[in-house]
Amino acid sequence: MKVTAEECGGNADKMVRRFLKKVKKEKIMEEVKDRAYFTQKTIIRREAKRNKQRLINKVNQKREMLSKPASFGKRKGNNRR
Numbered sequence: 385m386k387v388t389a390e391e392c393g394g395n396a397d398k399m400v401r402r403f404l405k406k407v408k409k410e411k412i413m414e415e416v417k418d419r420a421y422f423t424q425k426t427i428i429r430r431e432a433k434r435n436k437q438r439l440i441n442k443v444n445q446k447r448e449m450l451s452k453p454a455s456f457g458k459r460k461g462n463n464r465r
Contacts, residue, residue: 385407387399387402387403
């Protein structure tokens with residue numbers, strides 16, 4: 385990963401910001417932290433399965449929200465007169 389002075393017009397602050405942005409985008413720091421300690425394959429698979437299920441639940445929840453008809457009329461909790 386390179387950040388050149390030509391990209392940033394010779395501005396050192398801009399170079400640092402651009403470098404940090406590239407590091408975040410490529411998730412290098414996350415990988416370094418993950419590799420700091422050994423993780424068993426079963427734990428990795430379990431986390432992947434859990435993340436997949438969370439994503440499925442999130443998508444299903446959004447589908448339900450879109451498929452429900454919008455209620456027009458009285459609102460809940462607005463019964464004061």
